[in-house]
Amino acid sequence: MAQSKENKDLTPKRRKFHFDYPWISAAVPLVVLMVALSFAHPMFLTTSNILSILRQAAVYVIMGLGMSFVLMTGGIDLSQGSLLALVGVVSAYIVENSGSIFLAILAGILVGAAIGAANGVVVSCLKIPPFIMTLSTMYLCRGLTLVITQASPIAITNSSFKWIGGGDLLGIPVPVIIFIIAAVIGQFILSYTATGRYILAVGSNREAARLSGIKTRWNECKVYIISGIMVAIAGVVYVARLGAAQATAGQSYEMEAVAASVLGGTSVLGGEGGIIGTVMGAIVVAIIRNAIVLLDVSTYYQQMITGAVILIAVIVDVQRKARAAKKVN
Amino acid sequence: MKRWIALLLTLAMCFALTACGGKTTEAPSNDEQPAQTDAAGKTITIALLPKTLSNPYFVAMQKFAEAAAASLSNDEYTVEIVCSAPPSEDGVNEQITMFESYLEKGVDGVLIVPCGTAEVVDTIKKANEKNVPVICLDTNADEGAEVAAFIGTNNYDGGFLAGQWTAENIDGQVAIITGTLGNQCHTDRNNGYIDGLEGASNVELVGDIQPCNGDQGTAMGIAENLLTAYPDLKCIYVTSDTGAMGAATAVQATGRDVKVIGFDGSPAGAQSIIDGGMTATVAQTPGVMAEEGVKALYEMIINGTAAEDMYTPCSMVTAENANDYLDWH
Structure with a gap:
């Protein structure tokens, strides 16, 4: 499978879909881990374990999708983890006090979009570096969440709301269905809309993009809004799954999202990236967590293994791209 | 022009901060004057430094400490609690900075839940030099400085x-x-x-x-x-x-x-x-820890009674007695 992709890669005519090449860096460890683990532990390849891995990966996948769009423009969104907590608290509060699930989700998504828009406007119009702006909103959102909750968790009793995080539809967990839909929409935006192409253009060469008539500011702003909305969806799934909203939730989750994106072949320098890769990247990280427990590996090694997998995948990916570039030249 | 706007905004932020911080800054400035005895009696200021206030456990500590202070206050002495904490439990450095600034401002006693048990030792030494008694709650500091007492869970x-x-x-x-x-x-x-x-x-x-x-x-x-x-x-x-x-x-x-x-x-x-x-x-009983801590410091400061180490009781909560634990003790 990997090889046929590589071949396609070299025939520019067929490079229509954007997931055509960057995702190999996540696909290789994914396949290797799947094969190795299915031999190593009899429980690994059971339906229930696979579904449980996917359910655990869901929040990271959705956040990673948002992060990928931001990374494609050469930016970063550090506010994701805090925003997750804020959205979770807002929707938990609304669903508990009004009982309306629709209202809770709507409010959550509006909060996510608003914070995303704030990030986007400041980054694109005031020329504040994304790292600094989203670092500020990271603190602002976390602080706001603590002010709202006064540090005590909000328990969710509404069982239909909890279904979003814990239920299934036709045997597939709802969070998994949600992340698949989010990925499909993300792929659609990236491959079939002008926005997708503009985002990549802005990321690879902002000046060239501006000179060719692309509204660089507006397109840069969009990615932060997309990120905010994705985080909002992830936040709703997160609190629905746990049945409680904590002010301290989601700390350092933005780094998990960066890891998933980078593992999936999205370049932190911008201009390149994919959706399928991010999905697989997040699943790889979830599989490592699962394997640590299944194989009874000492926990002290978990972060080292994750770090090593990301590093190797990225090195291999960069090498592969360099070789491909040489051949084209 | 832009610079002026930036300056104005910064100033506005600073004002907003001082407005928010009203409660905490008020207390230490209050105690500076009563350091010289006046007609209404003396104010004893006790600094409470929990690991964080984003965890309800430590919020309970703060509430119980304030309640204990209020009940100990009489015509002769007013006991006052000033409290600040880092945003998260690993804020070792922030906590030490807060500790030091309380010592600078001048407090009569310190209750601390050290974020870093080794790192806090040097600052406790500084308190020793100033003859400010320090009691550790919940978590004890490492050996090396003079801690008046440890009150907490074993x-x-x-x-x-x-x-x-x-x-x-x-x-x-x-x-x-x-x-x-x-x-x-x-x-x-x-x-x-x-x-x-x-x-x-x-x-x-x-x-x-x-x-x-x-x-x-x-x-x-x-x-x-x-x-x-x-x-x-x-x-x-x-x-x-x-x-x-x-x-x-x-x-x-x-x-x-x-x-x-x-x-x-x-x-x-x-x-x-x-x-x-x-x-x-x-x-665990964070409330009892805080109460006992305030009482011990009060006795030390007023009567010169030496404080003693104390383990607050632990008990098993099950379905039978869970109703009694819906509030912190």
Whole structure:
């Protein structure tokens, strides 16, 4: 499978879909881990374990999708983890006090979009570096969440709301269905809309993009809004799954999202990236967590293994791209 | 022009900050004047430095300390609590800075829950030089400086209690999820638990100790992996209630009969026991710690009575007595 992709890669005519090449860096460890683990532990390849891995990966996948769009423009969104907590608290509060699930989700998504828009406007119009702006909103959102909750968790009793995080539809967990839909929409935006192409253009060469008539500011702003909305969806799934909203939730989750994106072949320098890769990247990280427990590996090694997998995948990916570039030249 | 706007905005921010900080800045400035005795009597200012205020456990400490201060105040002396804390429990450096600034401002006594047990020693030495008595609550500082007293849970004994309860009530496999790796409180809770299980042939400890870093979502993921890895698992011991609630959600989703034991005895944990989530928890008493701490400092400052180390009691909370633990003690 990997090889046929590589071949396609070299025939520019067929490079229509954007997931055509960057995702190999996540696909290789994914396949290797799947094969190795299915031999190593009899429980690994059971339906229930696979579904449980996917359910655990869901929040990271959705956040990673948002992060990928931001990374494609050469930016970063550090506010994701805090925003997750804020959205979770807002929707938990609304669903508990009004009982309306629709209202809770709507409010959550509006909060996510608003914070995303704030990030986007400041980054694109005031020329504040994304790292600094989203670092500020990271603190602002976390602080706001603590002010709202006064540090005590909000328990969710509404069982239909909890279904979003814990239920299934036709045997597939709802969070998994949600992340698949989010990925499909993300792929659609990236491959079939002008926005997708503009985002990549802005990321690879902002000046060239501006000179060719692309509204660089507006397109840069969009990615932060997309990120905010994705985080909002992830936040709703997160609190629905746990049945409680904590002010301290989601700390350092933005780094998990960066890891998933980078593992999936999205370049932190911008201009390149994919959706399928991010999905697989997040699943790889979830599989490592699962394997640590299944194989009874000492926990002290978990972060080292994750770090090593990301590093190797990225090195291999960069090498592969360099070789491909040489051949084209 | 732009610069002026920026300057104005910064000024506005500073004003806003001082407005927010009104409560905390007011207190120390109050005590500076009453340092010289006036007609209304003396004010004794006690600084409370919990690990963070984003955890309800420490918020309870603050409330109980304030209540104790109010009840100790009389015509002759007014006892006042000033309190600040880092945003999260690992804010070692921030906490030391706060500690130092309280010493600069001049307080009569300090109650601290050290974020870093080794790092705090030097600052306690500074307090010793200024003859400001320091009492450690909940977590003791390392050797090297003069701590007037330690008042807190014996985490080892608490873990031991949970271990004994497990040995009496569980037959089969048991797994442990801890807070943060390398945190002494959690290590003691693990060691106590393991020693409490000793000699019980009906219980088998499986897997390595997994860290959830106090994150409910992470704890839930680990619990799901444990449930897959060990189909005969009968019990999960989590060294915090926040984590235990996540594990309980995972257990409930599978519908298996796996008992979940927490640690803290938080109101949310007690509620979870009543709702059939968690099975039991080890109750700590942050309120008693704070009360006793304030009283001990008061005695030291007014009467010169030496304070003594004190272990606040731990108790097992189960469905039978969970109703009594819906508030912190």
